[in-house]
Amino acid sequence: MATAILDLPEQEFVMPGTRTCAGCGLPIAYRYILKALGPKTIVTLPACCLTILHGIYPKTPIAVNAVNNTFASTAASASGLAAGLKATGQDDYTVLAMAGDGGTFDMGIQALSGAAERETNFIYVCYDNEAYMNTGVQRSSATPTGAFTTTTPVIPKEQPKKDFIQIMEAHHPAYLATTCSSYPGDLYNKFVKAKSIKGTRFVHLAIPCPAGWLFPTKDTIKIGRLAVETGVVVLYEVENGVLQLTGKTLSLARSGRRRPVEEYLKLQGRFKKILPEQMESFQQQIDLRWEQLLGRAGF
Amino acid sequence: MEQTLILTGNQAAALAAKLCRVQVIAAYPITPQSKIPEVLSEYVERGELKAEFVRVESEHSAMGVCISASLVGARVFTATAANGLAYMHEQLHWAAGARLPIVMPVANRGLGAPWTILNDMQDSIAQRDTGWMQFYCQDNQQILDQVILAYRVAEQLLIPIMVCFDGFRLSHTMMPVSIPSQEQVDAFLPAFQPPYLLDPERPVNINPVVMTDPIADPQGNLCPGYMGFRRRLQEDLEAALPVVVEASTAFEKAFGRCYQDPLYRYQTEDADFLFVTMGSLSSEASETVDLLRDEGIKAGVVGLRVFRPFPAEILSQAVQRANCLAVIEKAISYGYEGALNTELKAALFSHNGHRPTIFNYVVGLGGKDVKPADLVESAHETLHAAQNGTRQEHPRWLGREV
Numbered sequence: 001m002a003t004a005i006l007d008l009p010e011q012e013f014v015m016p017g018t019r020t021c022a023g024c025g026l027p028i029a030y031r032y033i034l035k036a037l038g039p040k041t042i043v044t045l046p047a048c049c050l051t052i053l054h055g056i057y058p059k060t061p062i063a064v065n066a067v068n069n070t071f072a073s074t075a076a077s078a079s080g081l082a083a084g085l086k087a088t089g090q091d092d093y094t095v096l097a098m099a100g101d102g103g104t105f106d107m108g109i110q111a112l113s114g115a116a117e118r119e120t121n122f123i124y125v126c127y128d129n130e131a132y133m134n135t136g137v138q139r140s141s142a143t144p145t146g147a148f149t150t151t152t153p154v155i156p157k158e159q160p161k162k163d164f165i166q167i168m169e170a171h172h173p174a175y176l177a178t179t180c181s182s183y184p185g186d187l188y189n190k191f192v193k194a195k196s197i198k199g200t201r202f203v204h205l206a207i208p209c210p211a212g213w214l215f216p217t218k219d220t221i222k223i224g225r226l227a228v229e230t231g232v233v234v235l236y237e238v239e240n241g242v243l244q245l246t247g248k249t250l251s252l253a254r255s256g257r258r259r260p261v262e263e264y265l266k267l268q269g270r271f272k273k274i275l276p277e278q279m280e281s282f283q284q285q286i287d288l289r290w291e292q293l294l295g296r297a298g299f
Numbered sequence: 300m301e302q303t304l305i306l307t308g309n310q311a312a313a314l315a316a317k318l319c320r321v322q323v324i325a326a327y328p329i330t331p332q333s334k335i336p337e338v339l340s341e342y343v344e345r346g347e348l349k350a351e352f353v354r355v356e357s358e359h360s361a362m363g364v365c366i367s368a369s370l371v372g373a374r375v376f377t378a379t380a381a382n383g384l385a386y387m388h389e390q391l392h393w394a395a396g397a398r399l400p401i402v403m404p405v406a407n408r409g410l411g412a413p414w415t416i417l418n419d420m421q422d423s424i425a426q427r428d429t430g431w432m433q434f435y436c437q438d439n440q441q442i443l444d445q446v447i448l449a450y451r452v453a454e455q456l457l458i459p460i461m462v463c464f465d466g467f468r469l470s471h472t473m474m475p476v477s478i479p480s481q482e483q484v485d486a487f488l489p490a491f492q493p494p495y496l497l498d499p500e501r502p503v504n505i506n507p508v509v510m511t512d513p514i515a516d517p518q519g520n521l522c523p524g525y526m527g528f529r530r531r532l533q534e535d536l537e538a539a540l541p542v543v544v545e546a547s548t549a550f551e552k553a554f555g556r557c558y559q560d561p562l563y564r565y566q567t568e569d570a571d572f573l574f575v576t577m578g579s580l581s582s583e584a585s586e587t588v589d590l591l592r593d594e595g596i597k598a599g600v601v602g603l604r605v606f607r608p609f610p611a612e613i614l615s616q617a618v619q620r621a622n623c624l625a626v627i628e629k630a631i632s633y634g635y636e637g638a639l640n641t642e643l644k645a646a647l648f649s650h651n652g653h654r655p656t657i658f659n660y661v662v663g664l665g666g667k668d669v670k671p672a673d674l675v676e677s678a679h680e681t682l683h684a685a686q687n688g689t690r691q692e693h694p695r696w697l698g699r700e701v
């Protein structure tokens with residue numbers, strides 16, 4: 001069962017005054033991640049919207065230690081933190097690496113693959129807003145079919161989203177989970193669990209982005225929920241090769257009441273030119289993955 | 300107890316790291332330095348060195364690991380060469396900007412394309428402007444000594460240091476190296492005291508976005524803007540040479556070998572003609588000087604041991620007496636000339652206005668043998684030009700065949 005909001009720890013690590021855009025899903029999720037991990041966390045982050053969230057020198061709204069690093073080297077930095085903390089007897093810190101989809105699916109993949117293969121002791125979160133948002137909404141390999149970006153400005157993206165979660169699963173991390181900023185309880189539980197496990201832990205975190213996806217800032221939670229309710233985002237976790245559905249996804253799997261993908265797509269300006277056949281193939285991809293994941297979960 | 304061992308340059312570098320009790324090592328194979336991480340792996344796996352060895356998947360990550368491990372207070376080590384060093388480029392800026400005392404041997408090797416695995420200095424000279432200090436070694440004893448010295452200097456200044464030495468010529472050549480005892484090194488180089496300790500009660504955001512103009516913190520103190528951080532690095536590098544000298548004085552007391560002078564000098568007192576060079580070329584130039592002296596030419600050698608910070612004043616003084624200089628380099632700034640040549644001329648212009656005849660020679664790229672005959676020829680040509688008052692338009696390439 002997802003932890004109820006009222007049962008979450010009261011201590012805050014994301015203070016008011018973050019510099020993210022109005023309606024950004026990132027500070028919502030980050031707040032619960034840090035509540036789950038606690039004060040003895042050190043986070044490493046590359047250039048991305050999280051850098052913006054962390055503020056401008058000499059002020060920061062984040063009340064845990066943080067290290068900024070180069071775009072390609074988040075997992076290398078986390079490896080260095082893990083090694084350095086161990087070598088200096090400070091290994092009671094939780095090392096959290098947190099990067100965007102661009103910094104993970106694209107440029108960070110080499111360092112992350114290396115660190116995961118070395119079974120480095122850290123939690124890696126890829127928060128996925130499906131484009132290079134910080135630099136102005138350019139296409140990434142996480143951008144879905146049919147979406148406009150500033151580098152697919154006339155012809156919406158033709159290729160499907162890279163199945164990065166599968167790539168990470170192929171590394172057999174100690175723990176792998178997917179979650180979404182619209183479900184704080186599910187998210188919180190997964191980070192509490194991740195913290196209790198040693199080794200490489202990977203979390204894919206879906207984050208709606210009003211500025212890049214073109215929806216009203218009041219709808220961030222709604223869009224995230226629709227992503228889950230349509231099966232575009234599937235909430236699950238994998239331990240020792242065993243996949244378990246969680247939260248809303250689990251109840252959808254039980255009830256069979258998944259909503260059509262169109263309901264999710266039509267609320268976002270980035271999909272306004274999606275072709276009917278793209279919409280259809282989008283639905284097919286989602287259906288296929290839904291069947292596969294539910295099959296693995298024993299449904 | 301001190302002892303003498305016959306070691307390659309790579310073995311000397313690895314042994315130096317062990318003597319310095321490095322706590323985190325991250326390295327990636329590239330010829331000709333691969334032996335350094337191999338030897339260190341063995342030390343660690345045999346339990347002779349207590350360190351975390353991170354077998355990274357790239358040099359970019361090697362430096363990424365070093366940066367973050369250093370940030371939390373560990374003494375860190377890596378080594379690389381050529382394309383590996385070039386691949387680290389972004390991280391080199393980050394390490395220096397973050398003021399981390401990382402020490403990195405570089406076994407100098409030419410850069411592709413086309414591929415070569417053999418020696419020149421294009422790799423490290425091309426990293427001149429990253430904010431790292433650069434030491435150059437002439438023999439394997441110096442490799443061991445300079446790594447130990449580098450940690451002391453780096454940790455005092457919080458500036459990273461490359462200890463550069465010629466690939467194959469030193470990395471793979473065996474020489475007797477006097478090895479200090481662990482106790483001696485421990486006394487010279489105490490455990491790294493990081494400038495701050497992580498504290499969950501007082502969290503910090505390290506290497507964040509900074510603005511152009513200073514901004515006040517909540518207590519009203521004005522904190523530096525971007526240029527403020529850059530200027531501090533430059534100021535500390537400007538003031539770094541005395542720190543090297545001071546550390547070298549302590550080094551001499553501890554180990555008996557003397558590196559106070561950032562220059563290697565051979566037969567310079569009465570010299571009219573000087574080779575100005577770096578690294579193991581200083582040794583080759585010294586042999587050539589003996590040949591030239593047999594001819595009655597008052598020749599000498601000045602070899603830079605410290606290239607960054609550039610010892611401009613000391614170098615200008617060292618060449619003041621000579622009216623004829625041949626600057627011999629294993630690197631070139633394409634479209635102009637060797638970096639050392641440019642910097643030497645600039646130093647003379649600023650420091651004493653001395654205007655000797657200066658000829659620049661590009662030699663030894665991609666492992667090309669530097670023959671004494673070539674160096675003799677360069678000396679004759681430069682001396683001849685001095686007599687005729689001719690100046691050189693472009694650097695001359697020695698040993699170029701087709």
Ligand SMILES: Cc1ncc(C[n+]2csc(CCOP(=O)(O)OP(=O)(O)O)c2C)c(N)n1
Pocket residue numbers: 047048049050070071072099100101102103104129130131132133134135140
């Ligand atoms: C080596 C390098 N190339 C490019 C950049 C420019 N850059 C900064 S942030 C960014 C995009 C980040 O996208 P993502 O990782 O998805 O995070 P988001 O901004 O969407 O949160 C890029 C391309 C960089 N900082 N470093």
Ligand SMILES: [Mg+2]
Pocket residue numbers: 100101102127128129130131132133134140
């Ligand atoms: Mg993104």
